[in-house]
Amino acid sequence: MDNLFVLLIFVLVLAIFLGFELINKVPSTLHTPLMSGANAISGITIVGALISSGSDGGLWTTLLGTAAVFFATVNVVGGYLVTNRMLGMFKKK
């Protein structure tokens, strides 16, 4: 457990640094699609939601998990679609 925890912290720290490097060079023209695209990625919590909703953890876990699945799905599906719609409008003549 403790080893796993340290490993996950390590992953977290590296990912934060990677995130800073990745985003730093994004031009301001793309700030809105970047935000909504990143927002869709934060819907990754859907993985946890699916496990809570579908595992046999009791009524409360199932209900809360299902609500979480709903909200995370809206976040994911809506976020990616709307980002795609926006990016489709960025054209060069």
Next chain:
Amino acid sequence: MMEILQSEIFANLSYIFASMLFIFGLKQLGSPETAQRGNLISSSGMLLAVLVTLVNNQIISYEWLAIGLILGILVGATAASLVKMTSMPELVALFNGFGGIASLLVGSAEYLGTGSLGLISLTAIFLTLIIGGVTFSGSLVAYGKLSEILPGRQITFTGQRVVLIIFFFIALTLGAHLIFNFSLSGWSPVYSFLLLIFFALVIGLLITLPIGGADMPVIIALLNSYSGLAASAAGFVINNNVLIVAGALVGASGLILTNIMCKAMNRSLANVVFGSISSTASSNINAEDVGEIKPINISDAYLILEAANSVLVVPGYGMAVSQAQHAVRELGELLEENGCEVNYAIHPVAGRMPGHMNVLLAEANVSYDQLQEPDDVNPVMDTIDVCIVIGANDVVNPDAKENEGSPIYGMPIIEADRSKTVFILKRSMAAGFAGIDNPLFGKENSRMLFGDAKESISGLVAEFKS
């Protein structure tokens, strides 16, 4: 075959692959040529993570999650395809809040469902509750303000900060009870758990209610960061690497945007969240600072534009309000046909979210290489014949450079006043959001074109066509 698909090693490797797709996707989002493909790559990472989770043997019944998935897809897809581009800030705020509440619910489900939880899991659950709760209620307030369900002004009461600090300590105490699970006679940790959610939601309200409309880009970027951190915390609850990586990427990107927005206003994050700009504003300005206001009518403005060789359009939130972006693009095309060079200068905090103006102009079919940043246009400002300021105010206020007493002194601006002629499209002489006068309006080379921005621009278009 099914055994391999259900094995833990397969799931974990797939999650790592999904993380890679997110990273590639975000990288490609950084350039207009590749951005759409990047979004597609990132979404395929999400699809992979979801599919792997669905076949995993931790899931034993599909009825409930199917309901959640189907309803979520319907709602998300409908909202995404119906939303108007001018309403994008509130939709992003709403989706963001949904991500926050989802993480909160995952933490809650895990807390109520799993019998014995270790210290680390409980700490992670505490973090999902507090960050997820703040993200949810904060985003809902942002949504309410942006969609004008709530008043857009700053909503404050005396002692707000003190109350916020007290509530924060109460939340920490409740969290300590939740994590260390010490015995208090008659007070179960579950009560602390429920109260903690309540306080997290209230703290989110207290943080966002005092934020005024023009500071919205900062707070949206910050909430975006929080939703990522909440997902990361949920990753520690269920020990899942893809949640941690994806959440951290979003957290970092939100923080960078927050920082860019703060720099563009020359203010610290603490000043945006806790300070109020208007309280210091009125004292050091008097009416004679602003020179004579010189109105211009559409036919005179047309004559000047017709003779111009270079035009720079500076849009602000007013362009979004009057939905003038299509008329602006039409005017730009007519000017180009007339042999004039047309560009658009966009301040990072123009509008209500980062990049708001860029999206509106892209929607109106303006080529993205014409969308420029202040640092691109300021050095060549002296060569611009006409600068058309549409519904922007504070981002072109020369006081930011010239008047040390001004509350916005030091804020980087688009130096429209240095162009040969400035047209300012405005409804009336009301001050900008910051509540301060704008000496640009009284400059020798400034001309005010009063009226609704869309009507004024359409009027100019009609002149060009006749």
